Amino acid sequence: xxxxxxxxxxxxxxxxxxxxxxxSLKKNLARVTVGGRLSSSQTGATExxxxxxxxxxxxxxxxxxxxxxxxxxxxxxxxxxxxxxxPDEGQIEVRGRxxxxxxxxxxxxxxxxxxxxxxxxxxIAGMSSKEIxxxxxxxxxxxxxxxFLAMPMKTYSAGMQARLAFAVATAVEADVLLMxxxxxxxxxxxxxxxxxxxxxxxERAGILVLSSHDAGLxxxxxxxxxxxxxxxxxxxxxxxxxxxxxxAA
Amino acid sequence: MESGQHMLRTGRRGTLFExxxxxxxxxxxxxxxxxxWSLAWHDVVSRYRGSILGPFWITISMGxxxxxxxxxxxxxxxISVAEFMPYVAMGIVFFGLMAGTINEGCxxxxxxxxxxxxxxxxxxxxxxxxxxRNLINLAxxxxxxxxxxxxxxxxxxxxxxxxxxxxxxxxxxxxWISMLVAIASARFRDIPQFVMSVMQFAIFMTPVFWKPxxxxxxxAFLTLNPFYHMLTTIRAPLLGQEADxxxxxxxxxxxVLGWALTxxxxxxxxxxxxxxx
Numbered sequence: 001x002x003x004x005x006x007x008x009x010x011x012x013x014x015x016x017x018x019x020x021x022x023x024s025l026k027k028n029l030a031r032v033t034v035g036g037r038l039s040s041s042q043t044g045a046t047e048x049x050x051x052x053x054x055x056x057x058x059x060x061x062x063x064x065x066x067x068x069x070x071x072x073x074x075x076x077x078x079x080x081x082x083x084x085x086x087p088d089e090g091q092i093e094v095r096g097r098x099x100x101x102x103x104x105x106x107x108x109x110x111x112x113x114x115x116x117x118x119x120x121x122x123x124i125a126g127m128s129s130k131e132i133x134x135x136x137x138x139x140x141x142x143x144x145x146x147x148f149l150a151m152p153m154k155t156y157s158a159g160m161q162a163r164l165a166f167a168v169a170t171a172v173e174a175d176v177l178l179m180x181x182x183x184x185x186x187x188x189x190x191x192x193x194x195x196x197x198x199x200x201x202x203e204r205a206g207i208l209v210l211s212s213h214d215a216g217l218x219x220x221x222x223x224x225x226x227x228x229x230x231x232x233x234x235x236x237x238x239x240x241x242x243x244x245x246x247x248a249a
Numbered sequence: 250m251e252s253g254q255h256m257l258r259t260g261r262r263g264t265l266f267e268x269x270x271x272x273x274x275x276x277x278x279x280x281x282x283x284x285x286w287s288l289a290w291h292d293v294v295s296r297y298r299g300s301i302l303g304p305f306w307i308t309i310s311m312g313x314x315x316x317x318x319x320x321x322x323x324x325x326x327x328i329s330v331a332e333f334m335p336y337v338a339m340g341i342v343f344f345g346l347m348a349g350t351i352n353e354g355c356x357x358x359x360x361x362x363x364x365x366x367x368x369x370x371x372x373x374x375x376x377x378x379x380x381x382r383n384l385i386n387l388a389x390x391x392x393x394x395x396x397x398x399x400x401x402x403x404x405x406x407x408x409x410x411x412x413x414x415x416x417x418x419x420x421x422x423x424x425w426i427s428m429l430v431a432i433a434s435a436r437f438r439d440i441p442q443f444v445m446s447v448m449q450f451a452i453f454m455t456p457v458f459w460k461p462x463x464x465x466x467x468x469a470f471l472t473l474n475p476f477y478h479m480l481t482t483i484r485a486p487l488l489g490q491e492a493d494x495x496x497x498x499x500x501x502x503x504x505v506l507g508w509a510l511t512x513x514x515x516x517x518x519x520x521x522x523x524x525x526x
Contacts (some may be wrong), residue, residue, distance in 0.1 A: 043493035083369025087260040094256040
């Protein structure tokens with residue numbers, strides 16, 4: 001068993017923005033046939049630098065909160081840590097099983113039943129069929145949906161959908177947990193349940209990276225904090241210095 | 250090696266490195282083949298949810314077409330129904346596999362964009378999903394094939410193994426075409442329309458509904474059409490005839506060159522595909 005860790009070295013991520021025009025083949029063909037004329041305004045896709053020279057070292061027990069304005073790169077960093085993006089420069093190395101809880105609706109099919117969605121979502125998260133069947137009762141119980149699990153998800157209220165998605169998403173055995181802000185789902189009762197389950201998960205998971213705008217939430221779950229601004233990261237600081245970082249805004 | 254326990258993503262470049270990463274994607278998709286199967290199966294189930302006959306509706310509509318065209322064209326061309334009906338039945342069903350795999354290939358990555366942008370799932374998984382989904386559909390339509398084989402007594406003359414060989418070669422070729430159009434469609438949104446037009450054109454240019462007897466053997470009109478080779482290597486043995494050896498050779502060469510091309514394109518564009526979407 002390897003030590004759980006996240007090591008990000010000098011990470012730079014750029015997003016090429018393919019304009020609506022550039023997505024049409026005609027423009028590219030025209031460039032070839034007409035020669036430079038069109039290309040003067042079209043050459044090379046515009047690039048947005050989403051993350052710039054970011055360094056980060058986390059070890060087991062670290063629970064990092066990410067703060068920053070909209071568009072500062074928090075979600076991009078989380079997605080990069082989940083392995084979805086290839087760095088343009090630098091390197092990301094994650095040891096341990098990753099669970100990315102970034103989008104509750106990932107892999108959810110509204111016309112399928114609750115049970116089918118648990119299976120599908122579980123498979124996407126990397127569980128085997130057997131693992132899923134073993135956990136099915138626990139997930140079903142936690143979701144509190146009872147007989148509704150046999151109904152199509154589209155008949156669920158938004159809160160019920162969130163309950164189910166949350167129950168499946170948090171059923172995975174993970175060493176590294178990546179979360180985008182979405183904990184405020186369901187009614188008050190469910191909030192309490194969700195909170196307990198998350199704390200449990202965080203305890204089992206070696207590392208948590210949580211992006212949030214809620215200072216209270218960050219204080220509750222995290223012991224470290226990092227601020228992103230325009231894709232540039234601050235130093236990783238102790239959570240007690242959160243106010244300092246917030247004030248720097 | 251990529252495993253559940255270790256993930257490494259680097260900004261390292263270089264042709265050799267890109268190819269090894271592409272290969273790693275392929276290997277990972279093999280280790281997680283159960284996922285591709287689950288997704289494909291789910292696609293079929295969810296498309297026909299609430300319908301009693303499910304995918305068999307397509308089978309029925311194909312069957313009707315086989316019946317209508319089989320009877321009508323046999324009369325028009327002056328061929329016996331017993332000779333023409335099985336010919337058309339197999340033509341329609343197997344061309345359906347080709348058109349389905351290639352046309353749906355265009356949507357492969359576009360459809361999976363939310364999964365691709367927040368997980369580290371291998372991209373090949375989604376290619377297998379499209380291919381497997383079409384094979385599941387083929388399994389339903391096989392009812393028609395079995396029907397004509399029994400009804401017209403073809404089991405006495407047919408040769409199953411060469412036909413399975415032809416089917417395997419066809420699938421290997423369809424897979425790379427499907428992947429190539431998947432990558433191209435992610436980048437250029439005109440490609441799906443273009444591919445659909447080509448496939449529409451191909452169904453009439455390929456001997457699906459007509460017999461190539463009017464052409465001398467190995468006429469360029471036939472030998473230059475890849476779909477002709479795919480179809481004939483599957484169909485001829487099932488009809489108790491022998492497919493031209495040339496067709497097997499063409500398909501084998503096409504598979505090797507096609508995969509080399511597609512894999513190279515994938516290696517070069519792999520890190521960009523998620524940004525295309």
